[in-house]
Amino acid sequence: MGAPVEKPSDFRASAARLARRLAPYRLLIGLSVVLTVVGVVLGTLGPRVLGRATDLVFGGWIGSRLPAGASVEDVAAGLRADGQETYADLVEGTPHLVPGQGIDFDALALVIAQVVGLYLAAALLTWIAVRLVNRISMWTVRDLRSESEDQLHRLPLSYFDRQPRGEILSRVTNDLDNLQQTLQQTFGQLLSAAVTVVAILGMMLWISPVLTLIALGTIPVSVVVTILVAKRSQKLFKAQWKHTGTLNGQIEEAFTGHELVTVFGRREQVTARMRATNEELYDVTWRAQFISGIIMPAMFFVGNLGYVLVAVVGGLRVATGTLSLGSVQAFIQYSRQFTQPVTQVASMANLLQSGVASAERVFELLDAPTETPDPVDAAPVSAPRGRIVFEDVDFSYGQEPLIEGLSLVAEPGQTVAIVGPTGAGKTTLVNLVLRFYELAGGRITLDGRDITTMTRHDLRARIGWCSRTPGSSRGRSATTSPTAGPGRPTRRCRLRRRRPTSTGSSSTCPTATPPSSTTRAPRSASARSS
Amino acid sequence: MNLRGPTDPGCTIDLVLIRVLRRRLRPYLGLVVGVLVLQLVATLASLWLPALNADIIDNGVARGDTAYIWRVGAVMLAVSAVQVVSQIGAVWCAARTAMGVGRDLRAGVFDTVLSFSSRELGQFGAPTLITRSTNDVQQVQMLTFMTLVMLVAAPITGVGGVVMAIRQDVGLSWLIAVAVLVLLAGMGLVIRAMVPLFRAQQKQLDAVNRVMREQIGGIRVVRAFTREEDEKARFRTTNTELTRIGLRVGDLMALMFPFVMLVMNLSSVGVVWFGAQRVESGAMQVGSLIAYISYLIQILMSIMMATMVATMIPRASVAAERIGEVLDTATSVVRPEDPATPPTRHGTVHLDGVSFTYPGAEEPVLRDVTFTARPGTTTAIVGGTGAGKTTLLRLIPRLADVTGGAVRVDGVDVRDLAPHDLWARVGLVPQRPYLFSGTVASNLRFGDPDATDEQVWEALRVAQAADFVSTWSDGIDHPVAQGGTNVSGGQRQRLCIARALVARPDIYLFDDSFSALDLSTDARLRAALRPITRQATVVVVAQRISTVVDADQIVVLDAGRVVGTGTHDELLASCPTYVEIARSQELAGASS
Numbered sequence A: 001m002g003a004p005v006e007k008p009s010d011f012r013a014s015a016a017r018l019a020r021r022l023a024p025y026r027l028l029i030g031l032s033v034v035l036t037v038v039g040v041v042l043g044t045l046g047p048r049v050l051g052r053a054t055d056l057v058f059g060g061w062i063g064s065r066l067p068a069g070a071s072v073e074d075v076a077a078g079l080r081a082d083g084q085e086t087y088a089d090l091v092e093g094t095p096h097l098v099p100g101q102g103i104d105f106d107a108l109a110l111v112i113a114q115v116v117g118l119y120l121a122a123a124l125l126t127w128i129a130v131r132l133v134n135r136i137s138m139w140t141v142r143d144l145r146s147e148s149e150d151q152l153h154r155l156p157l158s159y160f161d162r163q164p165r166g167e168i169l170s171r172v173t174n175d176l177d178n179l180q181q182t183l184q185q186t187f188g189q190l191l192s193a194a195v196t197v198v199a200i201l202g203m204m205l206w207i208s209p210v211l212t213l214i215a216l217g218t219i220p221v222s223v224v225v226t227i228l229v230a231k232r233s234q235k236l237f238k239a240q241w242k243h244t245g246t247l248n249g250q251i252e253e254a255f256t257g258h259e260l261v262t263v264f265g266r267r268e269q270v271t272a273r274m275r276a277t278n279e280e281l282y283d284v285t286w287r288a289q290f291i292s293g294i295i296m297p298a299m300f301f302v303g304n305l306g307y308v309l310v311a312v313v314g315g316l317r318v319a320t321g322t323l324s325l326g327s328v329q330a331f332i333q334y335s336r337q338f339t340q341p342v343t344q345v346a347s348m349a350n351l352l353q354s355g356v357a358s359a360e361r362v363f364e365l366l367d368a369p370t371e372t373p374d375p376v377d378a379a380p381v382s383a384p385r386g387r388i389v390f391e392d393v394d395f396s397y398g399q400e401p402l403i404e405g406l407s408l409v410a411e412p413g414q415t416v417a418i419v420g421p422t423g424a425g426k427t428t429l430v431n432l433v434l435r436f437y438e439l440a441g442g443r444i445t446l447d448g449r450d451i452t453t454m455t456r457h458d459l460r461a462r463i464g465w466c467s468r469t470p471g472s473s474r475g476r477s478a479t480t481s482p483t484a485g486p487g488r489p490t491r492r493c494r495l496r497r498r499r500p501t502s503t504g505s506s507s508t509c510p511t512a513t514p515p516s517s518t519t520r521a522p523r524s525a526s527a528r529s530s
Numbered sequence B: 001m002n003l004r005g006p007t008d009p010g011c012t013i014d015l016v017l018i019r020v021l022r023r024r025l026r027p028y029l030g031l032v033v034g035v036l037v038l039q040l041v042a043t044l045a046s047l048w049l050p051a052l053n054a055d056i057i058d059n060g061v062a063r064g065d066t067a068y069i070w071r072v073g074a075v076m077l078a079v080s081a082v083q084v085v086s087q088i089g090a091v092w093c094a095a096r097t098a099m100g101v102g103r104d105l106r107a108g109v110f111d112t113v114l115s116f117s118s119r120e121l122g123q124f125g126a127p128t129l130i131t132r133s134t135n136d137v138q139q140v141q142m143l144t145f146m147t148l149v150m151l152v153a154a155p156i157t158g159v160g161g162v163v164m165a166i167r168q169d170v171g172l173s174w175l176i177a178v179a180v181l182v183l184l185a186g187m188g189l190v191i192r193a194m195v196p197l198f199r200a201q202q203k204q205l206d207a208v209n210r211v212m213r214e215q216i217g218g219i220r221v222v223r224a225f226t227r228e229e230d231e232k233a234r235f236r237t238t239n240t241e242l243t244r245i246g247l248r249v250g251d252l253m254a255l256m257f258p259f260v261m262l263v264m265n266l267s268s269v270g271v272v273w274f275g276a277q278r279v280e281s282g283a284m285q286v287g288s289l290i291a292y293i294s295y296l297i298q299i300l301m302s303i304m305m306a307t308m309v310a311t312m313i314p315r316a317s318v319a320a321e322r323i324g325e326v327l328d329t330a331t332s333v334v335r336p337e338d339p340a341t342p343p344t345r346h347g348t349v350h351l352d353g354v355s356f357t358y359p360g361a362e363e364p365v366l367r368d369v370t371f372t373a374r375p376g377t378t379t380a381i382v383g384g385t386g387a388g389k390t391t392l393l394r395l396i397p398r399l400a401d402v403t404g405g406a407v408r409v410d411g412v413d414v415r416d417l418a419p420h421d422l423w424a425r426v427g428l429v430p431q432r433p434y435l436f437s438g439t440v441a442s443n444l445r446f447g448d449p450d451a452t453d454e455q456v457w458e459a460l461r462v463a464q465a466a467d468f469v470s471t472w473s474d475g476i477d478h479p480v481a482q483g484g485t486n487v488s489g490g491q492r493q494r495l496c497i498a499r500a501l502v503a504r505p506d507i508y509l510f511d512d513s514f515s516a517l518d519l520s521t522d523a524r525l526r527a528a529l530r531p532i533t534r535q536a537t538v539v540v541v542a543q544r545i546s547t548v549v550d551a552d553q554i555v556v557l558d559a560g561r562v563v564g565t566g567t568h569d570e571l572l573a574s575c576p577t578y579v580e581i582a583r584s585q586e587l588a589g590a591s592s
Helices: A011-021 A023-065 A072-081 A085-093 A105-152 A157-162 A165-207 A209-256 A258-263 A267-319 A325-367 A426-433 A456-461 A525-529 B010-061 B066-115 B118-124 B126-151 B153-168 B173-217 B219-224 B228-280 B286-327 B389-395 B419-425 B440-444 B453-462 B466-471 B489-502 B519-532 B568-574 B576-591
Strands: A388-395 A403-410 A441-446 B349-356 B366-373 B378-383 B404-409 B426-429 B507-511 B537-541 B553-558 B561-566
Touching: A011 A023, A011 A105, A011 A325, A023 A105, A023 A165, A023 A325, A023 B228, A023 B286, A072 A085, A085 A267, A105 A165, A105 A325, A105 B173, A105 B228, A157 B219, A165 A209, A165 A325, A165 B173, A209 A258, A209 A267, A209 A325, A209 B066, A209 B126, A258 A267, A258 B066, A258 B118, A258 B426, A267 A325, A267 B010, A267 B066, A325 B010, A388 A426, A403 A426, A403 A441, A456 B219, B010 B066, B010 B126, B010 B153, B010 B286, B066 B126, B066 B286, B118 B126, B126 B153, B126 B286, B153 B173, B153 B286, B173 B219, B173 B228, B173 B286, B219 B228, B228 B286, B349 B389, B366 B389, B366 B404, B366 B537, B366 B553, B366 B561, B378 B389, B378 B576, B389 B507, B389 B537, B419 B426, B426 B489, B440 B453, B440 B489, B453 B466, B453 B489, B453 B519, B489 B507, B489 B519, B553 B568, B553 B576, B561 B568, B561 B576, B568 B576
Parallel strands: B378 B537, B378 B553, B426 B507, B507 B537
Antiparallel strands: A388 A403, A388 A441, B349 B366, B349 B404, B553 B561
16 A cells, blocks of 8 residues: 555556456456446346335335325315425325325335345355456466566576566566556456446436536536545655655664674764654654545545535435335435445556556566577487587677687586686686576587577586585586486586585585585676676 | 453553553653643633634624724734644643653663664564654654643534534534434445455455566566566556556545544534524524534544544554563573683683574474583584574573573673673674665774774785775775675675674684685685684684684584584594585585
8 A cells, every 4th residue: 555656668568468468367357347338237236226225215104194095186185275384295196195004015015025135136146256356367367477487598697697686576476466456456346336326326317416516516516535645645655655665774784784884983973864864754644644544534525515405405305206215215325325436446547657667667567578499490419428628609698708718628528627717707607507697709619519509408507517606616617417318318527526525615516316405506707797 | 432342352452552652641641631631722712713703703793893803803813823833832841751751762772772782682673663662652652742732622513613613503403413423334335344354455455565576687588488478468467456456445435524624614504403493493593503514623623633633543553562672572581690701811602512402493493502612712613504503602692691601702601701702702703794874994994993904904905805905996995785785795795704803803704705616715714724723712613624724623513413523534434414415515526
């Protein structure tokens, strides 16, 4: 609640694409739409029918006070003769009125049974519709999540060098979560709110166009109130998020650098800074909560305004016999239900925007250029020996060329050590053999065959690789395994280290197990400094 | 509203919430009373409206008295105005109170954590402490706000609604009881089923995050070992499970809305049916019947709102408990009441039979460590990982207190020194180089805010950092990101060394501070340090033997014990552990 709305850069295109993503579930969507519409219409009919029950009660109540045997016309004429003009109108205008007779309970029971049936059916249909919407949104998001996962394995490694890990992760988790909520709420609520508005409007017009005009008169008031409040509160919420971010940063910094803050005697200054931000945050937060908290009572007041007007005007019309009491009662119920879905639709606009923005970010991930596809007709590697040749290789991570015109031969049975200062490109050479990155020039061959003509799987299955782990800078080398057959490749990973140091910084060697959080892939020094 | 049984351990958690809130709400007593009074007025006003409406029907409509209708209508408008004004006032008081409580809690947690020693800090861990002072506080803050805005009004509406309804007609009050019970029972059942599901959902979401995080982090390993298909399968399992739990939660939620609507609608129907019989018998008027429906709906709505807020309680309780834990933890480093002043100020550090055990740990990290580090000399601490080197260093500036023996600076136990006095003597370069957001200059002036630009540059030169800082167009005003992530590891380490130099302390503590430097920079830096630290006491924790060969004294630690003390040559002759370390590195160094 109150998160700054991130606007999608191209709402139309992204929303359309999102809509296309829902296509596989069009049958379910259609069904849920039908169920929602029918459910809402049935539920909206309820008060109208219940109004007829009230009319029966009211008619019986008035009727029982009138002399039995006389007709309504006689009674009215008698009243007019007494000068009770309005009361006569009422008696004439009240349905189900038989002078001298009380409430017709048989008719009432029938009406009550109808209302109960309507409400039960409406509840059942709504329930099923919401369940369907749940499935549509969850399954769509599940599909997107799993596609994102597949995409992760197709993206070139340079993508991961450019994008911070948290950023990628946030698209797959936070954004998809947000999208799911948006889908669920917009689908379920937007549709039912819209149908409710139309259905209620229809009912109100049916009962009394004059009262409808009065009730609708309060709508611009509530819209204006909502817009005014939302404008102010949005600004405050933005400020709240900004200050929250600043404060969280300060807290994180103070706690992470705790021993430095202590030993350098900076506690007072750090505390004073946090206090100031905390105070600012308090100030905008309570204002933001207050302003947005006004909406509800204000809407309530506008609703009451309409209620009073409808009660008064409706009362006058019943008294003059132009409208039945049950109709007024139903109308009051409708007008009270009317403002809520209107504001609901308005607030959906914000939600929809943030949801589409999230979808856009996920689509960006899915659209990121993937690795060049493996050659389709790649012949499997036969009789591998493991001879690696770099032929006039050029490579760069970004603008600056890192490797230029490098040629190198590693024969089977040889152990080749690569030395050089940090940033010289040692790790890069290994990355290139594994085809983590594409060359800018030249080629690398394995047993005389350009590695780009093999599938990546085939190539990598033939290479044992030992990742650089943090804290250990020594003793890494890749050994090609000439013994690996085409069936089950043997993976060997040898550590070129004569003796482990007793300082305990031993490098770990991942075998063919899923990566754990402790196995961090190294990033090349030159990639980092860019 | 506690929906759990009395044996549920959750009850004690709720008590923590109440305890935390009661203490924190005390300064806002006036505002809280304000909320209560205003909510009472607002609720009474809104309860009066249906009664007025009934009045219009019974005395105006039924008698055809239009003047009466207008008069009562005006009263209704006035009542509505009172209602909206007091409600807005209540929101104002509630916002100030709840956000004030949040602000105070945040400040309280922050102060407590800053007073912690590294012992307590290590016990919690920085990440959870950050969550506790941000997210957890926010949870409690929001619950307080919602309680004051919605929960407080609920019992007033409930009780007031019942009273008003009974005033209209006593005979129908059983209908209210039935409706309330059905609503409560239904919502209770749904919520009871939902709480464990919410927890499971959170767990599964964490699992998906974890799998993703691992895959992105280990992407090279995955590809090098062609594990893509296995990883996809692993992800598919978690994804399917997350979707399954999500659907179950969603389906329960789907039950809620239609159920509540059904209860409300059916009870209105009930009022008309049973009310009709009372109208027929003359016990009730038609206007009362319509007012009765309004009351019943108001009562049920207030119960629903209260239940919604109540569902926030378990989460906020956990948050409150986590906050309480921090606030209830006292630092183990206590300021002396009557601080002693050492007779001299040289910076002699003496460890006398020091032992240290982490709370809850069985084995001590340090046992009976004794040595003296004198001014003008360099003492190196070497030993394997987990030998206790960093812990030992932390004892000197009282980042933690010894659990046995004593650390003395200039002959005085550090526990008897005024903390500021002690810290002014010590300069620390931590193991993990950490820089604060700001500029290079603001970081270097951390220990001495009054240092001149010249002093800052001098420190940079000694730390072998001047060359790269001068390549930046903005020099020492170059911005530094939080944690120093925008400079390389080696640069960060050198800036941290420079920061300690600017403060010009008597005692320098270097915790493995040269590890990210290549050998030649390491040697140049140590040579440049020598004249600066001529008067000072230097204690260095090191991994590389080459860093410590020329130290005046080397202390060899093994599993928390001193196994050798002396110079490089002496130790080579006498200490087998040292010989082992030296040899392994010599060979490894030769081959790299």
